[in-house]
Amino acid sequence: MQAQTEGRREAxxxxxxxxxxxxGPLSRAQLATGSGxxxxxxxxxxxxxxxxxxxxxxxxxTTQGRPGQLVQLRPGAVCGxxxxxxxxxxxxxxxxxxxxxxxxxxxSCDTSAPEHxxxxxxxxxxxxxxxxxxxxxxxxxxxxxxxxxRATGTATADRLRWRDVAVVDGLAARTGLPIGxxxxxxxxxxxxxxxxxxxxxxxxxxxxxxxxVAAGVIANGALVRGADNRAGEVxxxxxxxxxxxxxACGRRGCWETQVGLDAFLHACAPRHDQVHNPELAPGERMxxxxxxxxxxxxxTLDALHRTAAALASGLSILATLLNPRKxxxxxxxxxxxxxxxxxxxxxxxxxxxSTLGFAAGGRGAALAALRRVLDDPTVVPVKAPKAGGSHxxxxx
Amino acid sequence: MQAQTEGRREAxxxxxxxxxxxxGPLSRAQLATGSGxxxxxxxxxxxxxxxxxxxxxxxxxTTQGRPGQLVQLRPGAVCGxxxxxxxxxxxxxxxxxxxxxxxxxxxSCDTSAPEHxxxxxxxxxxxxxxxxxxxxxxxxxxxxxxxxxRATGTATADRLRWRDVAVVDGLAARTGLPIGxxxxxxxxxxxxxxxxxxxxxxxxxxxxxxxxVAAGVIANGALVRGADNRAGEVxxxxxxxxxxxxxACGRRGCWETQVGLDAFLHACAPRHDQVHNPELAPGERMxxxxxxxxxxxxxTLDALHRTAAALASGLSILATLLNPRKxxxxxxxxxxxxxxxxxxxxxxxxxxxSTLGFAAGGRGAALAALRRVLDDPTVVPVKAPKAGGSHxxxxx
Numbered sequence: 001m002q003a004q005t006e007g008r009r010e011a012x013x014x015x016x017x018x019x020x021x022x023x024g025p026l027s028r029a030q031l032a033t034g035s036g037x038x039x040x041x042x043x044x045x046x047x048x049x050x051x052x053x054x055x056x057x058x059x060x061x062t063t064q065g066r067p068g069q070l071v072q073l074r075p076g077a078v079c080g081x082x083x084x085x086x087x088x089x090x091x092x093x094x095x096x097x098x099x100x101x102x103x104x105x106x107x108s109c110d111t112s113a114p115e116h117x118x119x120x121x122x123x124x125x126x127x128x129x130x131x132x133x134x135x136x137x138x139x140x141x142x143x144x145x146x147x148x149x150r151a152t153g154t155a156t157a158d159r160l161r162w163r164d165v166a167v168v169d170g171l172a173a174r175t176g177l178p179i180g181x182x183x184x185x186x187x188x189x190x191x192x193x194x195x196x197x198x199x200x201x202x203x204x205x206x207x208x209x210x211x212x213v214a215a216g217v218i219a220n221g222a223l224v225r226g227a228d229n230r231a232g233e234v235x236x237x238x239x240x241x242x243x244x245x246x247x248a249c250g251r252r253g254c255w256e257t258q259v260g261l262d263a264f265l266h267a268c269a270p271r272h273d274q275v276h277n278p279e280l281a282p283g284e285r286m287x288x289x290x291x292x293x294x295x296x297x298x299x300t301l302d303a304l305h306r307t308a309a310a311l312a313s314g315l316s317i318l319a320t321l322l323n324p325r326k327x328x329x330x331x332x333x334x335x336x337x338x339x340x341x342x343x344x345x346x347x348x349x350x351x352x353x354s355t356l357g358f359a360a361g362g363r364g365a366a367l368a369a370l371r372r373v374l375d376d377p378t379v380v381p382v383k384a385p386k387a388g389g390s391h392x393x394x395x396x
Numbered sequence: 397m398q399a400q401t402e403g404r405r406e407a408x409x410x411x412x413x414x415x416x417x418x419x420g421p422l423s424r425a426q427l428a429t430g431s432g433x434x435x436x437x438x439x440x441x442x443x444x445x446x447x448x449x450x451x452x453x454x455x456x457x458t459t460q461g462r463p464g465q466l467v468q469l470r471p472g473a474v475c476g477x478x479x480x481x482x483x484x485x486x487x488x489x490x491x492x493x494x495x496x497x498x499x500x501x502x503x504s505c506d507t508s509a510p511e512h513x514x515x516x517x518x519x520x521x522x523x524x525x526x527x528x529x530x531x532x533x534x535x536x537x538x539x540x541x542x543x544x545x546r547a548t549g550t551a552t553a554d555r556l557r558w559r560d561v562a563v564v565d566g567l568a569a570r571t572g573l574p575i576g577x578x579x580x581x582x583x584x585x586x587x588x589x590x591x592x593x594x595x596x597x598x599x600x601x602x603x604x605x606x607x608x609v610a611a612g613v614i615a616n617g618a619l620v621r622g623a624d625n626r627a628g629e630v631x632x633x634x635x636x637x638x639x640x641x642x643x644a645c646g647r648r649g650c651w652e653t654q655v656g657l658d659a660f661l662h663a664c665a666p667r668h669d670q671v672h673n674p675e676l677a678p679g680e681r682m683x684x685x686x687x688x689x690x691x692x693x694x695x696t697l698d699a700l701h702r703t704a705a706a707l708a709s710g711l712s713i714l715a716t717l718l719n720p721r722k723x724x725x726x727x728x729x730x731x732x733x734x735x736x737x738x739x740x741x742x743x744x745x746x747x748x749x750s751t752l753g754f755a756a757g758g759r760g761a762a763l764a765a766l767r768r769v770l771d772d773p774t775v776v777p778v779k780a781p782k783a784g785g786s787h788x789x790x791x792x
Contacts, residue, residue: 203623215717219627224615226719227599228744231615237713239635317633317713321611323622348624 012037012045013377017054020073021097021374025058027068046071052380053077053136054097054373073098078373078380079135081128082365083121084143084187085111086358087159087211088278092124093362094132097370099197102132104359108279114165122174136380139181139369141190142167143361145212147229148184155184158248159212183368188232189223190364192216194356195328197367203324207234207315209331209340210282210358211261217322235260239313258310261332267303268292282358286335293339304339312344319346330354408433408441409773413450416469417493417770421454423464442467448776449473449532450493450769469494474769474776475531477524478761479517480539480583481507482754483555483607484674488520489758490528493766495593498528500755504675510561518570532776535577535765537586538563539757541608543625544580551580554644555608579764584628585619586760588612590752591724593763599720603630603711605727605736606678606754607657613718631656635709654706657728663699664688678754682731689735700735708740715742726750 012035019034020026028046032039049055050071058072076096084091088111094103105124111117125140142148144167146157153168168182175182192206196218206216213235217224224231235256236249245263247254257263261282268289269275275285292300315327327349333340337353344351356363373380408431415430416422424442428435445451446467454468472492480487484507490499501520507513521536538544540563542553549564564578571578588602592614602612609631613620620627631652632645641659643650653659657678664685665671671681688696711723723745729736733749740747752759769776 201623203620203627217717219615219620219622220618222616222618224599224620224718226615227597227721228719230743231599231719232717233719234717237716238709241709313634313637318717320633321613321628321630321714321717322620323624323627323629325623347626 009045010376010378012041013048014375016042016045016049017073017097017374017377020055020071021099025070025072027061027063027070029063029068031071048382049377051382052377053383054377054380075100076102076132076135078138078370079132080138080366080369081125081140082143082190082362082367082369083124083140084359084362084365085117085121085157085160086145086282087111089281090117090120090124091359091362092128093359093366094128094135095363095366095370096135097373099367101363101366102135103128104362106281106359108281112161114160114162115170117160118165118167118170118174121171125171125175125177136373137181138371138373138379139183140171140175140177141365141369142171142182142184143187143190143365144184145187145208145210145214145361148186149229150183150185153179153182153184157212181372185365185368186214186216186229186232187361187364188214188216189225190216190362190368191330191354191356191360192218192328192364193223194360194364194367195354197364199326201325203322203326205318205322205324205327206354206360207318207327207329207333208361209259209261209329209333209335213256213260215318217324219322219324234314234318237314237317239310239317255310255314259307259314264303264307264332267306268300282332283335286332290336293336301339304336308340308343311340312346315344315346315351319349323347324349326350326352328352328354330356330360331358405441406772406774408437409445410771412438412441412445413469413493413770413773416451416467417495421466421468423457423459423466425459425464427467444778445773447778448773449779450773450776471496472498472528472531474534474766475528476534476762476765477521477536478539478586478758478763478765479520479536480755480758480761481513481517481553481556482541482678483507485677486513486516486520487755487758488524489755489762490524490531491759491762491766492531493769495763497759497762498531499524500758502677502755504677508557510556510558511566513556514561514563514566514570517567521567521571521573532769533577534767534769534775535579536567536571536573537761537765538567538578538580539583539586539761540580541583541604541606541610541757544582545625546579546581549575549578549580553608577768581761581764582610582612582625582628583757583760584610584612585621586612586764587726587750587752587756588614588724588760589619590756590760590763591750593760595722597721599718599722601714601718601720601723602750602756603714603723603725603729604757605655605657605725605729605731609652609656611714613720615718615720630710630714633710633713635706635713651706651710655703655710660699660703660728663702664696678728679731682728686732689732697735700732704736704739707736708742711740711742711747715745719743720745722746722748724748724750726752726756727754 032042056074058070082093090109091106109120144155172179172182202221204218215232215234236254238253240253243253245257334353341353428438452470454466478489486505487502505516540551550560568575568578598617600614611628611630632650634649636649639649641653730749737749
């Protein structure tokens, strides 16, 4: 009986946290209405959340002449770290429960050597823990541009030349974090969750625009992973079977050979042009190309127009099959949205550019790392009464 | 309080019915284990189901030396009617709760005149009610090869030349059935539910093979309808943008222009050949073509091989995007499975032929009509004690 009551208590704490997260500062009465709990139940639960440092008071509101205390999530109380891996560079994002980004860092790295990449991911993790010292840490999640096996903690990604790389064990060993605080998932799946977090529509598709092209699909409000965790590998839809370009997967005519970043950069400029320099961050390369396009450079504009047309072919298929409310385009598609996103029209499906840039996967990963706390707020310890501003991390 | 207890009771009755449906004859102890209810709770609920004529005793089993009475669903106790509409013909299917088909009838009909088609659908409904007289009737569901708006009870289908046809009102008025007993849904969505009913895998696609080609998609165990109820309209994926054939939708190169039944029949035989005779049922036309293929007729075989290749292009896209456990091909694909289904290989996705033929939508519709009883068994009235074999219909 006790266990059942406790389970109910954790679930109710989680419900209050999610309600505050979705609807901003609320009075106790509003929180009761919003969560479906009684005011008498809400009061002690709120006190519990405050003791854990998760919520704080936020002024008062007046409803029907009676003043009421407002409560909100405490910014920076608990943070999650999201790491993103791309051919040639790594990123780290720290967000708190409110979704605010406390840190975004990017660094070039030869990611084709997995052990070296894991060393650098561990460095990024340690620096994040140091740079946001006041937070409790929920955990770390790594966004993989390929297959992430969450059961074994391993990743396989053709573009990175990774095969069954033990990401979770490797990162836990290097940072000293417990295995249970380290997780990984597919980049597109994490990115679509980040988009869903800011606009929770039931039917949503996110398309990565990087060296690889993959879709994160939410249908009926739930992520579609497929029978073998391979749903959304749309870069390998064969749309140009007579095409001459071989894909990294060994086939010809994959959508990725038409609209992937490699194909696009190749179409934009000769081999020794600075846009091919792996030392430049993707965002910097896109700035160069945007400038060229705005100046009317013929080769750049031709590449943009051909890419927009090939993008339209594939997006039309996604829209026809899934009928999503919205398709969000990320990566370089978003960076060059005036040419690549604006021309897209696919029935009643809204096509828009992600505002998260190349870091969408990392942002989704940081939010995924926070899920542990959102599912059960009691994993965050109760703070000592009258504690100063500095809460020690739960795990760091 | 009373209402809440009643709600719980109905939910528990529904749970027992579904458990019996999924696992065949069970003892009271097995039913308790299978449903998660206590043996003390199960006993009076079972008595209730029996009083409604939904269950019956089915011999005994011996477990650990102790004999136990087995219970099963009573065959033919409650039936649902599924109606299917195709260009040129109509069908009716009656199934009971066990899934057994009690009646399948097919008739040619000029379906392009909606009022005439509704008259004939009402005839089929009345004949079904007469021909299975001992059943309680759950209701009637119509499978539409196009868009079914369940909120308004209307259907729009290009292939039938139907636009906002008031199917539910029209059929209710003609048969005297209450509006709440008449429903409609998209044919592919109903067919995939029929397939899911016999093999409940979480990620499943059904592809209709008729004049139109559409997919019913189940992901995470739930039907994907999309934001505007238009998901699965895969016949209109543009796979051959340079193709010369115009589609009924006004575009060029839709998958349907390559693999729809019209395109296939056109490729198989000249215009005056008997396979184009609308008086022949689709199954009969397929038998003619199968015979020709088996005799090595060059034109038929060429059409089959080209259709198999175009089918493979689209199936590859479905498999890549959705990563389903299984894709089931219906209609003429299934009728000519040796040439059209057997050659298909798409990663780890199993591709198989439906065993339900052109009536898969009708079968799914009959099962959907039974949902009302499966959700709440108390809609079936308690039978008079010592009643003879003839139960009067609840609504008919």
